[in-house]
Amino acid sequence: MNTDEIKETKEKLQNIISLLDDVLSGKLTQGKAAETMGLTPQSFGEYIRKASFAPYIRKNQIFSEEMLADILKSVQTPCSAIVKDVIWPLDEESKDKVLLIKPEKEKLFLKLMKKILTEQEYLAINLRYGIDSGRIMDMTYDSIGKFLKLKRDRVRQIILRGLRKLRNPDYLYVLISEELLSTRDIEHIENVLPPRTDKMYDPVECLHIPCRCSNALKRSGCFTIDDLSKFTKEDLRKIRTIGASSVQEICTQAKALYGIDIK
Secondary structure, eight states: OOHHHHHHHHHHHHHHHHHHHHHHHTSSOHHHHHHHTTOOHHHHHHHHHHTOOHHHHHHTTSSOHHHHHHHHHHTOOHHHHHHHHHHTTTOGGGGGOOOOBOHHHHHHHHHHHHHHSOHHHHHHHHHHHTTTTOOTTOSOHHHHHHHHTOOHHHHHHHHHHHHHHHTOHHHHHHHSSTTBSOHHHHHHHHHHSOOOOOGGGSBGGGGOOOHHHHHHHHHTTOOBHHHHTTOOHHHHHTSTTOOHHHHHHHHHHHHHHHOOOOO
């Protein structure tokens, strides 16, 4: 998507916004706005009720699927780039897809990365994918090698070894869930993953407790069932917004679903 296309798209979208502003201010009736946009009053009213002009934008090619794909690629985060490179060797169709992951899931995945990778593997992947800098693929194998005082081929081996470790389905299933925003691809991707062997890396949402409780747990650094297994009842009571009844519910669900007896 070049600069001219961006400017043209922005202008067309701004025209729609200006038209709606005129309707809100009373300068223009909805009927006149519909006529200006080449719509029937009924269609215009339906767009207003649904608070979405997406069908109109698609039909008039104001914003094409190709443009959207370009924009999505430009906002791809380091974590989503890592997950994509982890998944596509298992699923060739994922190679050309853009995976957008909620920030909460990224924090969980990065936490898992630090647990399962060696310090050297994590550092090399961090530099390659720009986890700290936000600049994906900004550093070449050569530049990473100079930083780590290693040869280029050795850097590549370390990064590939780390990605293979992350390909363990026990870690991938943490991400391949309703939280992954490419929802239409989830079922297909799950079908190509090997069966998982350890449910201890399930996110705490799998306890089926109120969102208030799971959010409070995550704010305290408890993202997975494995994390929860290290907590005591006293630890849970100290968490803000988690009362006695919530502690009991968490303990009951942990015991029933995962056999974990929180003391």
